[in-house]
Amino acid sequence: MSGVLVVMxxxxxxxxxxxxxxxxxxxxxxxxxxVPVFAAVLxxxxxxxxxxxxxxxxxxxxxxEHALLKQYTPDGFTAALEQLIKAHTPGYVLFPHTYxxxxxxxxxAARFGxxxxxDVISFHQDAGSPVFVRQMFQGxxxxxxxxQGEGAVFASIQAGAFRAEKLEAGTAPVETFSPQMEAAQxxxxxxxxxxxxxxxxxxxxxxxxxxxxxxxxxxxxIHVVEELAQAxxxxxxxSRPICDNGWLxxxxxxxxxxxxxxxxxxxxxxxxxxxxHLVGMKGSKTIVAINKDANAPIFEVxxxxxxxxxxxxxxxxxxxxxxxxxx
Amino acid sequence: xxxVVAIKQVPVRDSQLRVDAGAHWIQEDDLSFEINxxxxxxxxxxxxxxxxxxxxxxxxxxGPARAASTIREALAxxxxxxxxxxxxxxxxxxTLGIAHLLAxxxxxxxxxxxxxxxxxxxxxxxxTGVVLAELLGVPHSTIIMQVEVDGAGIRVKRELENxxxxxxxxxxxxxxxxxxxxxxxRYATLMGIKKAKSKEIRRxxxxxxxxxPQATAVLERVYLPQKSKQTQIFEGDAxxxxxxxxxxxxxxxxxx
Numbered sequence: 343m344s345g346v347l348v349v350m351x352x353x354x355x356x357x358x359x360x361x362x363x364x365x366x367x368x369x370x371x372x373x374x375x376x377v378p379v380f381a382a383v384l385x386x387x388x389x390x391x392x393x394x395x396x397x398x399x400x401x402x403x404x405x406x407e408h409a410l411l412k413q414y415t416p417d418g419f420t421a422a423l424e425q426l427i428k429a430h431t432p433g434y435v436l437f438p439h440t441y442x443x444x445x446x447x448x449x450x451a452a453r454f455g456x457x458x459x460x461d462v463i464s465f466h467q468d469a470g471s472p473v474f475v476r477q478m479f480q481g482x483x484x485x486x487x488x489x490q491g492e493g494a495v496f497a498s499i500q501a502g503a504f505r506a507e508k509l510e511a512g513t514a515p516v517e518t519f520s521p522q523m524e525a526a527q528x529x530x531x532x533x534x535x536x537x538x539x540x541x542x543x544x545x546x547x548x549x550x551x552x553x554x555x556x557x558x559x560x561x562x563x564i565h566v567v568e569e570l571a572q573a574x575x576x577x578x579x580x581s582r583p584i585c586d587n588g589w590l591x592x593x594x595x596x597x598x599x600x601x602x603x604x605x606x607x608x609x610x611x612x613x614x615x616x617x618x619h620l621v622g623m624k625g626s627k628t629i630v631a632i633n634k635d636a637n638a639p640i641f642e643v644x645x646x647x648x649x650x651x652x653x654x655x656x657x658x659x660x661x662x663x664x665x666x667x668x669x
Numbered sequence: 670x671x672x673v674v675a676i677k678q679v680p681v682r683d684s685q686l687r688v689d690a691g692a693h694w695i696q697e698d699d700l701s702f703e704i705n706x707x708x709x710x711x712x713x714x715x716x717x718x719x720x721x722x723x724x725x726x727x728x729x730x731x732g733p734a735r736a737a738s739t740i741r742e743a744l745a746x747x748x749x750x751x752x753x754x755x756x757x758x759x760x761x762x763x764t765l766g767i768a769h770l771l772a773x774x775x776x777x778x779x780x781x782x783x784x785x786x787x788x789x790x791x792x793x794x795x796x797t798g799v800v801l802a803e804l805l806g807v808p809h810s811t812i813i814m815q816v817e818v819d820g821a822g823i824r825v826k827r828e829l830e831n832x833x834x835x836x837x838x839x840x841x842x843x844x845x846x847x848x849x850x851x852x853x854x855r856y857a858t859l860m861g862i863k864k865a866k867s868k869e870i871r872r873x874x875x876x877x878x879x880x881x882p883q884a885t886a887v888l889e890r891v892y893l894p895q896k897s898k899q900t901q902i903f904e905g906d907a908x909x910x911x912x913x914x915x916x917x918x919x920x921x922x923x924x925x
């Protein structure tokens with residue numbers, strides 16, 4: 343068929359929101375290349391999801407149904423998609439860059455002799471072929487990657503890089519695809535997903551968040567940012583390394599493995615701004631960054647920035663906030 | 670249990686990076702290098718599994734000659750021996766090529782378990798472990814937060830999104846990619862550093878491993894990201910910048 347195939351993600355009949363962003367990326371790539379766009383969704387009993395996809399501007403929707411696809415396994419998803427791709431030979435296969443996709447898409451691409459171009463933030467046409475842009479060094483640098491050689495190009499799309507609102511509506515035929523699979527092919531046995539404990543802290547409701555990262559250096563320094571949070575009436579949050587070290591509880595973590603927040607003000611203190619953190623907070627209305635490294639990626643999303651030593655800046659800020667509140 | 674840990678050497682975190690003259694990579698001359706952080710957690714997990722269940726830990730590293738220092742450190746921390754796939758031009762390969770070399774170097778090893786970090790801090794492709802599993806024909810799981818040996822197999826805790834986790838049972842041999850923070854990293858002891866000097870490092874040349882597949886995604890150009898937002902940077906001493914920021918928060922953002 344050539345064209346662009348977008349592999350959507352769902353769980354228990356609920357779409358992963360990043361699927362729509364990947365689909366928007368697929369529509370854009372299809373338009374730029376002048377080729378048809380297809381979507382696929384995998385699972386069992388997912389006709390309803392197929393019908394939803396049919397209302398988008400697509401050439402066809404593939405509903406890939408099998409009892410062994412009810413619960414995600416890398417072996418099952420790879421086997422099913424390998425058959426779909428061999429049957430329809432798309433030129434490009436796009437995925438949302440989710441935890442699940444990270445688990446199976448590299449394996450699928452390797453089966454076709456390709457390397458997945460992962461975590462893509464944009465693409466453009468150059469000399470008649472698409473060039474994919476991805477971040478390196480935790481977002482400090484960007485890099486252009488050009489696909490080479492024969493066969494489908496596999497790429498995953500970073501959260502927030504394309505806008506689901508830009509999706510074009512339409513009508514598309516739905517086709518069911520039944521892969522040939524046997525239980526013996528699936529070597530891993532997954533159990534139900536669970537949460538460690540009910541979340542006591544709901545950061546998503548906070549108007550102001552003061553968030554702390556590696557720059558705080560040690561646990562005994564946490565009080566420095568705690569005082570700022572208190573002065574502002576803000577919730578205290580953290581980047582992953584702080585919670586990994588047990589300096590703040592896991593439930594205060596913002597980022598891809600923690601909570602996704604969009605407060606009025608997000609103040610990032612000593613946070614460099616790795617991609618995994620940015621996806622959890624870049625929707626904030628106003629972002630303030632305090633960091634000693636002027637090249638830290640956090641400044642790319644910040645509205646206000648202070649380049650300096652947080653141990654000097656934050657106490658001064660606490661004083662200034664207190665003064666402003668009392669005047 | 671025989672455990673292989675695939676580790677990578679990357680520039681030290683917080684290095685000031687500069688793009689090289691050809692805009693193909695970064696200037697490496699004035700950089701220091703260290704073990705990729707998630708790989709350090711993979712190594713620690715391997716050492717703890719060995720302490721609990723016995724066996725051997727083998728560090729496996731594809732990298733240029735300078736990677737020897739990172740390999741030595743892994744040996745000093747407790748790895749029993751190491752394999753260094755040494756080549757100065759590995760950057761011409763992509764994940765598929767690197768995984769091909771790693772798989773080739775493991776041909777005679779037959780490990781029960783292969784651990785590696787979930788991604789590298791430099792390229793950040795996040796897929797070497799998964800592709801290695803595919804090339805070796807063994808099962809895998811990613812972003813692992815806990816590993817328990819369970820009879821002939823293992824039971825792992827995989828991190829999902831939004832604070833969820835999942836247990837998965839996997840037969841051995843298998844490949845796992847380890848999440849940072851799964852354990853507490855140890856330091857090399859003086860005794861460990863001394864012992865490391867006599868531990869075996871098997872050097873494997875790329876030519877011995879059969880032609881690696883050509884890169885299917887070629888890194889054409891490296892550059893500083895374009896800013897998507899206008900950032901207002903406040904300048905001056907701490908007191909001045911604090912006052913400027915508070916004024917904005919009070920009169921424009923209106924949260925004070």
